[in-house]
Amino acid sequence: MNEHVTYEVQDSVAVLTIAHPPVNALSFSVRSGLLDAVERADSDPTVRSILIRAEGRTFPAGADVREFGKPRAKPILSTVVARIEACSKPVVAAVQGTALGGGFEIALGAHYRLADRKARFGLPEVGLGVLPGGGGTQRVPRLTGAGSALDLMLSGKLISAEKASDLGLVDALVDGDVAAAGFAFARDLAQNGAKPRPTCERREGFADAAAYTAAITARRAEVAKSPLDAPGKIVDCVEAAMLLPFEAGIAMERAAFDDCENSDGARALRHAFFAERRAAKVPELDGATLREVNTIGVVGAGTMGAGIAVACLDAGFPVTLVERDDEGLMRGVEKIDAIYERSLVKGRIDAATRDARMELLSGSTRMEDLGRVDLVIEAVFEETSVKVGVFAQLDQVMKPGAILATNTSYLDINALADTISRPEDVVGYHFFSPANIMKLLEIVVADKTDLNVVATGFALARKLRKVPVRAGVTDGFIGNRILAAYRLAADFMLEDGATPTQIDAAMRAYGFPVGPYQVLDIAGLDISWARRKRLAETRDPAHRYVTIGDTLCARGWFGQKAGRGYYLYEAGGRVGREDPEVLRIISEARAAKGITPRAFTAEEIQARCLGAMANEGARLLEEGVALRPSDIDVVLFFGYGFPRWRGGPMMAADLRGLLTVENELKSWVEEAPEFWTPAPLWDELIKNGRHFADMNED
Incomplete structure (x- = not known):
C-alpha cells in the first residue's frame, strides 16, 4: 500500500489515514494513495462507509507548493476530490488542525464533515496568486452562497470550525478525539444504510439568487483594480457555480487555475513564500546551542524602544525598560500604555490581556537593574558616541552570557562591539518602526558575534512573530x-x-x-x-x-x-x-x-x-552582506x-x-x-x- 496513505477496515468502515508529516501536504504520493484507497474501498463488498482522517496535528494543510509552476503528476487534486465525491458509499472526513486549500477541498469532496472544535478552515490560494483548483470555487458556494464563499477565497483568511459549521461547511463539531468520533459517525451511517450526499448536488447556497448575484456584482467591482488575475477569476468561477452545470464549472476553474499559475504575479508570490522560509536558514544554526532568554531589558524609551518593549511583552517576556531619568521613563511607559489602549479600542485585545502584559513591564533609571536579564536591546539615539556610552555601562552590569543587541539602522556594529570586553555577545537587531507591528527583523552579525548568539536571535524572532533575515555589517545593512x-x-x-x-x-x-x-x-x-x-x-x-x-x-x-x-x-x-x-x-x-x-x-x-x-x-x-x-x-x-x-x-x-x-x-x-x-x-x-x-x- 502507499507509504503516505494506509487502508484498514473495521466494522464495515474503511479507514483511510493520511500520514505525510509535518502538515500532510497533498503531494503526488498522497494524492495517488488516496485515490487508490478510495477506489479499493468503493469496490470492497465488506465496506459500507468510508472515513478519511489524518495522523499528526493536522488534516492536510494544502498542496505541496513545490509542485506549483511545474507539470503536475497525475492524479491531480480535482480528480481525487471528484472520485471521493462520486463514491457509491458515504464518505466522512474527520478534520483536526487546519484544513487549508486542497485539504479543505478533500473534505468538501466527502459527503459528511466532522471537525474538532479547535480546527480551522481556509482557502488561501489567492496569497499565491492562484485560486482553489480542487473544486473549491464550485462546492463552497453550493453550501454557503456567493458572499461567504468569496469572503473565504478573496481574503485567504482562516475561519474557525464554529464559523464553518454556521456556514454549513461542517456537519458536526467534536470535543476530543475527532478521528474516533468520525469512525463512530461513519459506522452509524453504515449500520443505518445511509446513502452518499455529494456536495456537487447541494443547492442551499443558491436559494437566494438575488443575493448571490448581488454579491458577485459587488465583489467584481472590488477586485477590478487588482494587479493579479486570480481575484477576478475567483469571482467569475463562483458566478459560474450557479450559472453552469457542475462539470462545466469545474472545467472553468481548472482553466483559470492554469492561467494564473504561470503568471508573473503567481511566480513572484511563490518566490516570496519560499524566500520567507529560506531566510530562516543560516549557517550559524548548524551546531549552535541556544542561549537562555527568559527576561529582556530595553534601554531607551523613545518610539523605537517603546515599540520593541511591546513586541517583547506581547511574546510573554518580562521586560525591564530603562531610561536616564524619571521623566523620560514616564513618557516611555505612557507610550506603551497608549499602544495597548489603541489595541483595546480596536478590539485586538481585551482588558485582561492588556493588564497582563503591562504587569510584565517594570521601569528603571538604573542600568544596574539590567544585571539580572538574559538579553538587553539597546535602542537609544542613533549616534555612535551615545551608543558607546551605553555599551560601556552595560559592559559593567550585564551578567556573563547575557546578549547585548543594538537596534541601529546604520552604525558600525563591529566598532561598537570592540568598545567592550565581550564583543562575542554583541549582535544587531534592526527593528522596523512601529517595532510592535512591523514583521521584519534584520539580525546583523558582527565579525566576532558568537554563533550561539546568532542562533538565539533567530529563535527569539520566531517568538516575537518576526521574520528574521541575516545581514552582515555595512552602512545600512541590507534594507x-x-x-x-x-x-x-x-x-x-x-x-x-x-x-x-x-x-x-x-x-x-x-x-x-x-x-x-x-x-x-x-x-x-x-x-x-x-x-x-x-x-x-x-x-x-x-x-x-x-x-x-x-x-x-x-x-x-x-x-x-x-x-x-x-x-x-x-x-x-x-x-x-x-x-x-x-x-x-x-x-x-x-x-x-x-x-x-x-x-x-x-x-x-x-x-x-x-x-x-x-x-x-x-x-x-x-x-x-546578504x-x-x-x-x-x-x-x-x-x-x-x-x-x-x-x-x-x-x-x-x-x-x-x-x-x-x-x-x-x-x-x-x-x-x-x-x-x-x-x-x-x-x-x-x-x-x-x-x-x-x-x-x-x-
Missing part, C-alpha cells in the same frame, strides 16, 4: 543600503527634471503603498540628513551629490512632523500637497549645475528605481513596502531579464559612473545562463 540606492536614483531624476509628485505616483503605480518622497516626509527628513552629514567626510567629491534634501532640512522642513517637507501639510494633516516653494528650490538646484530639465515617463522612473535597487543588491551579495538574493527580497517586502506580488527587487530583475536590466544600467552610467556601473555579478550570471533565483539554491 537601508537598498533604500539609499532607491532614493539616490529618485534624487538624480528629481535633479534632472522630474518632480516629487511624478516619482511618487510612478512608484505607487508599480505597487508601493507610497512613493520615496512620501516615505521621507513620513519618517522625517532629518533622519537621512543625519546619515548624509555623518558620511560627508568620506564622500568622494567626484561623485554626484544632490543637495535638494539638505536645503529642505536646513530650513527645518523635516516632513509631516514639521508641516512641511517635500510636500506641504495642513495643520495636523497626513496628506501632503505639492509645494511651489519646493519646486522652486529644485529648479534653483538644477540651474546651479547647469542642468536642462527633461521629462521622465512613469516606466522610466520605475526602471531606474528598480535597477538601482537590484544593482545595490548585487553588490551586497558580492560583499557577503547570504542570498531572496533574503534581499524578504527585507524589501517586509520592511519597505515592496509589492509582494512583484517578488522583491532581485526577483523583479529576473522576471524583467538580467540582460535587459544590465543594459539599462549601462545606458545610465555617464550620469553617475560610481552609482550606475553594473556590479560584476550581472556579467557572471548572464554569461553562465543563470538568474538570481539560481543563487538561492547554491
Whole structure:
C-alpha cells in the first residue's frame, strides 16, 4: 500500500489515514494513495462507509507548493476530490488542525464533515496568486452562497470550525478525539444504510439568487483594480457555480487555475513564500546551542524602544525598560500604555490581556537593574558616541552570557562591539518602526558575534512573530543600503527634471503603498540628513551629490512632523500637497549645475528605481552582506513596502531579464559612473545562463 496513505477496515468502515508529516501536504504520493484507497474501498463488498482522517496535528494543510509552476503528476487534486465525491458509499472526513486549500477541498469532496472544535478552515490560494483548483470555487458556494464563499477565497483568511459549521461547511463539531468520533459517525451511517450526499448536488447556497448575484456584482467591482488575475477569476468561477452545470464549472476553474499559475504575479508570490522560509536558514544554526532568554531589558524609551518593549511583552517576556531619568521613563511607559489602549479600542485585545502584559513591564533609571536579564536591546539615539556610552555601562552590569543587541539602522556594529570586553555577545537587531507591528527583523552579525548568539536571535524572532533575515555589517545593512540606492536614483531624476509628485505616483503605480518622497516626509527628513552629514567626510567629491534634501532640512522642513517637507501639510494633516516653494528650490538646484530639465515617463522612473535597487543588491551579495538574493527580497517586502506580488527587487530583475536590466544600467552610467556601473555579478550570471533565483539554491 502507499507509504503516505494506509487502508484498514473495521466494522464495515474503511479507514483511510493520511500520514505525510509535518502538515500532510497533498503531494503526488498522497494524492495517488488516496485515490487508490478510495477506489479499493468503493469496490470492497465488506465496506459500507468510508472515513478519511489524518495522523499528526493536522488534516492536510494544502498542496505541496513545490509542485506549483511545474507539470503536475497525475492524479491531480480535482480528480481525487471528484472520485471521493462520486463514491457509491458515504464518505466522512474527520478534520483536526487546519484544513487549508486542497485539504479543505478533500473534505468538501466527502459527503459528511466532522471537525474538532479547535480546527480551522481556509482557502488561501489567492496569497499565491492562484485560486482553489480542487473544486473549491464550485462546492463552497453550493453550501454557503456567493458572499461567504468569496469572503473565504478573496481574503485567504482562516475561519474557525464554529464559523464553518454556521456556514454549513461542517456537519458536526467534536470535543476530543475527532478521528474516533468520525469512525463512530461513519459506522452509524453504515449500520443505518445511509446513502452518499455529494456536495456537487447541494443547492442551499443558491436559494437566494438575488443575493448571490448581488454579491458577485459587488465583489467584481472590488477586485477590478487588482494587479493579479486570480481575484477576478475567483469571482467569475463562483458566478459560474450557479450559472453552469457542475462539470462545466469545474472545467472553468481548472482553466483559470492554469492561467494564473504561470503568471508573473503567481511566480513572484511563490518566490516570496519560499524566500520567507529560506531566510530562516543560516549557517550559524548548524551546531549552535541556544542561549537562555527568559527576561529582556530595553534601554531607551523613545518610539523605537517603546515599540520593541511591546513586541517583547506581547511574546510573554518580562521586560525591564530603562531610561536616564524619571521623566523620560514616564513618557516611555505612557507610550506603551497608549499602544495597548489603541489595541483595546480596536478590539485586538481585551482588558485582561492588556493588564497582563503591562504587569510584565517594570521601569528603571538604573542600568544596574539590567544585571539580572538574559538579553538587553539597546535602542537609544542613533549616534555612535551615545551608543558607546551605553555599551560601556552595560559592559559593567550585564551578567556573563547575557546578549547585548543594538537596534541601529546604520552604525558600525563591529566598532561598537570592540568598545567592550565581550564583543562575542554583541549582535544587531534592526527593528522596523512601529517595532510592535512591523514583521521584519534584520539580525546583523558582527565579525566576532558568537554563533550561539546568532542562533538565539533567530529563535527569539520566531517568538516575537518576526521574520528574521541575516545581514552582515555595512552602512545600512541590507534594507537601508537598498533604500539609499532607491532614493539616490529618485534624487538624480528629481535633479534632472522630474518632480516629487511624478516619482511618487510612478512608484505607487508599480505597487508601493507610497512613493520615496512620501516615505521621507513620513519618517522625517532629518533622519537621512543625519546619515548624509555623518558620511560627508568620506564622500568622494567626484561623485554626484544632490543637495535638494539638505536645503529642505536646513530650513527645518523635516516632513509631516514639521508641516512641511517635500510636500506641504495642513495643520495636523497626513496628506501632503505639492509645494511651489519646493519646486522652486529644485529648479534653483538644477540651474546651479547647469542642468536642462527633461521629462521622465512613469516606466522610466520605475526602471531606474528598480535597477538601482537590484544593482545595490548585487553588490551586497558580492560583499557577503546578504547570504542570498531572496533574503534581499524578504527585507524589501517586509520592511519597505515592496509589492509582494512583484517578488522583491532581485526577483523583479529576473522576471524583467538580467540582460535587459544590465543594459539599462549601462545606458545610465555617464550620469553617475560610481552609482550606475553594473556590479560584476550581472556579467557572471548572464554569461553562465543563470538568474538570481539560481543563487538561492547554491
